[in-house]
Amino acid sequence: MHAFSLLAPAKINLYLEIIGDRADGFHELVMVLQAISLCDRVDVRAGSTERIHVSCDTPGMPPETENLAYKAAQLMCEQFPAAHAQFGGVEIAIAKEIPVAAGLAGGSANAAATLVGIDHLWQLGLTVPELQELAAQLGSDVPFCIAGGTALATGRGECLSAIGSPDPLSVVLAKSRVLSVSTAWAYKTHRQQFSSTYVTRPEDIETRATQVHSGPLVRAIAHRDNKQIGNLLRNDLERVVLPEHTLVAQLRSAFLEQRVLGAMMSGSGPTVFALCESPDRAEEVMQAVRARIDNPTVDFWIAQLSGAGVQILD
Ligand SMILES: C[C@@](CO)(OP(=O)(O)O)[C@H](O)COP(=O)(O)OP(=O)(O)OC[C@H]1O[C@@H](n2ccc(N)nc2=O)[C@H](O)[C@@H]1O
Numbered sequence: 001m002h003a004f005s006l007l008a009p010a011k012i013n014l015y016l017e018i019i020g021d022r023a024d025g026f027h028e029l030v031m032v033l034q035a036i037s038l039c040d041r042v043d044v045r046a047g048s049t050e051r052i053h054v055s056c057d058t059p060g061m062p063p064e065t066e067n068l069a070y071k072a073a074q075l076m077c078e079q080f081p082a083a084h085a086q087f088g089g090v091e092i093a094i095a096k097e098i099p100v101a102a103g104l105a106g107g108s109a110n111a112a113a114t115l116v117g118i119d120h121l122w123q124l125g126l127t128v129p130e131l132q133e134l135a136a137q138l139g140s141d142v143p144f145c146i147a148g149g150t151a152l153a154t155g156r157g158e159c160l161s162a163i164g165s166p167d168p169l170s171v172v173l174a175k176s177r178v179l180s181v182s183t184a185w186a187y188k189t190h191r192q193q194f195s196s197t198y199v200t201r202p203e204d205i206e207t208r209a210t211q212v213h214s215g216p217l218v219r220a221i222a223h224r225d226n227k228q229i230g231n232l233l234r235n236d237l238e239r240v241v242l243p244e245h246t247l248v249a250q251l252r253s254a255f256l257e258q259r260v261l262g263a264m265m266s267g268s269g270p271t272v273f274a275l276c277e278s279p280d281r282a283e284e285v286m287q288a289v290r291a292r293i294d295n296p297t298v299d300f301w302i303a304q305l306s307g308a309g310v311q312i313l314d
């Protein structure tokens with residue numbers, strides 16, 4: 001085959017606790033990451049020349065060589081020069097459904113799909129852990145995007161362990177088109193304001209990760225206790241983003257007024273999500289929040305929690 005089409009799912013964070021600083025300048029995290037059914041489509045095909053080419057149907061994307069999919073292809077060319085020489089360059093076409101810079105890991109998902117697509121195109125037969133190791137060189141969230149589903153993520157987000165999966169609950173997403181939050185800014189501001197609470201001893205970091213792994217949220221997920229899952233959502237970055245961006249805080253409150261299972265900002269935002277028991281309930285909640293917020297810059301989506309990662313389409 002000279003071409004593969006892949007689905008690249010977005011993620012939400014059900015849990016994001018900032019534990020401390022890392023020597024590499026990043027933050028030590030404990031997260032529960034959850035794939036959702038909102039997907040980009042990534043087409044990867046053999047190129048007619050040696051070069052990498054990335055096209056995308058969405059305006060406002062970074063220059064081609066800054067695209068995370070380009071960086072993923074470049075990494076594969078560097079790591080597998082013989083396959084690159086044998087099969088030539090790659091052409092990548094991205095059809096975006098996942099909003100850009102939303103806290104939903106759209107770019108990371110595109111990079112993960114590119115790694116999987118090139119693995120197939122060049123018949124490398126890489127394992128999931130091998131793909132995840134390459135993915136970690138591209139960004140903290142990229143390893144998760146390879147296999148998706150539900151996972152506990154530690155380190156800077158790249159160390160993954162499997163946990164149970166929740167019911168395929170419905171999720172309403174809301175994001176303003178005019179708001180953007182820099183991930184680097186969010187973490188830096190958190191450090192400036194809250195580093196006095198950071199844990200520094202490696203054994204304490206380990207203990208905290210273990211506590212979350214065997215703790216209430218992971219148990220609620222394993223028992224499919226939807227009410228508890230909603231109650232136990234946590235995102236430490238809300239402490240810096242909500243005071244700065246009142247619309248994010250308003251969306252979160254408007255969802256909670258609808259008595260959803262739970263509502264929270266995803267990642268560094270600005271997307272806010274709400275968990276609902278069914279697609280009908282999600283539709284009802286979306287209509288009510290849209291009317292309540294009455295802001296034409298806010299877009300809404302309905303999706304489902306998903307057990308999938310990057311998928312190759314037939
Ligand atoms: C906040 C989260 C939560 O899932 O997601 P998004 O909001 O980006 O979707 C992630 O931690 C983002 O992951 P990702 O978007 O892959 O981040 P990276 O490119 O690796 O890092 C972007 C910047 O965020 C900061 N960063 C990221 C991860 C981490 N553990 N500590 C950090 O301090 C660093 O300043 C880094 O330069």
Ligand SMILES: Nc1ncnc2c1ncn2[C@@H]1O[C@H](COP(=O)(O)OP(=O)(O)O)[C@@H](O)[C@H]1O
Pocket residue numbers: 061062066067068069094099100101102103104105106107108110111183267268269
């Ligand atoms: N393929 C891509 N899709 C989306 N954004 C990308 C992509 N490649 C690079 N980016 C850049 O990555 C940044 C983060 O975007 P994205 O991955 O969508 O969100 P987030 O990191 O908030 O989850 C954006 O500012 C965008 O310029």
